[in-house]
Amino acid sequence: NAGVTQTPKFQVLKTGQSMTLQCAQDMNHEYMSWYRQDPGMGLRLIHYSVGAGITDQGEVPNGYNVSRSTTEDFPLRLLSAAPSQTSVYFCATKRGTGADTQYFGPGTRLTVL
Amino acid sequence: GNSVTQMEGPVTLSEEAFLTINCTYTATGYPSLFWYVQYPGEGLQLLLKATKADDKGSNKGFEATYRKETTSFHLEKGSVQVSDSAVYFCALTTGGAGGTSYGKLTFGQGTILTVHP
Numbered sequence A: 001n002a003g004v005t006q007t008p009k010f011q012v013l014k015t016g017q018s019m020t021l022q023c024a025q026d027m028n029h030e031y032m033s034w035y036r037q038d039p040g041m042g043l044r045l046i047h048y049s050v051g052a053g054i055t056d057q058g059e060v061p062n063g064y065n066v067s068r069s070t071t072e073d074f075p076l077r078l079l080s081a082a083p084s085q086t087s088v089y090f091c092a093t094k095r096g097t098g099a100d101t102q103y104f105g106p107g108t109r110l111t112v113l
Numbered sequence B: 001g002n003s004v005t006q007m008e009g010p011v012t013l014s015e016e017a018f019l020t021i022n023c024t025y026t027a028t029g030y031p032s033l034f035w036y037v038q039y040p041g042e043g044l045q046l047l048l049k050a051t052k053a054d055d056k057g058s059n060k061g062f063e064a065t066y067r068k069e070t071t072s073f074h075l076e077k078g079s080v081q082v083s084d085s086a087v088y089f090c091a092l093t094t095g096g097a098g099g100t101s102y103g104k105l106t107f108g109q110g111t112i113l114t115v116h117p
Helices: none
Strands: A004-007 A010-013 A019-025 A031-037 A043-051 A054-057 A064-066 A076-078 A087-094 A108-112 B003-006 B011-014 B019-021 B023-026 B032-038 B044-050 B056-059 B062-065 B075-077 B086-093 B111-116
Touching (some): B003 B086, B023 B032, B044 B062
Antiparallel strands (some): A004 A019, B032 B086, B044 B056, B056 B062, B062 B075
């Protein structure tokens, strides 16, 4: 089992460009989420999904879109990148919607110039 | 709302020293508490957890006790190794079956630990 995979590992964008960060899991987990990690701020929740077809906003959703058409995939879209979106992005999954252990992907380091 | 506060870092220790990383929290409802560890260049992985008051989580020589009276979940290890060098995150969730928070995690800011030989 691959667990949680993320692509790309690194990305550099120019302001205004768009891109999609990919996240896939093979654990058949219902819950998937996206976090961003910034120095001194821990991880902050961007968007999450409790199942295929269901998404909702987290703490810092502005500038990001998500969709969940399958159980396995949960892409994060930046429609018009801004320097404030320079960060490390982590996808995470867990089995249910309770206090289960979350499993994190290896992360995508994004730089917006 | 929920919040987690970790001790300021970074923390630098010599091998075999005793480690404590403080974590306190505020939460609505009855939280479950977690410590996650992030090794250089990797994602986060669960180190230990506790789901109710007075529970002790333990793993790889690390321990933390859920103290409801002091709203704390301090991480300890009796003898650290160079391989323990990483960033440690305290986190909580107030999600539960049938709840509306869906087990979303709230993280502390992270504590960088460096262990020298």
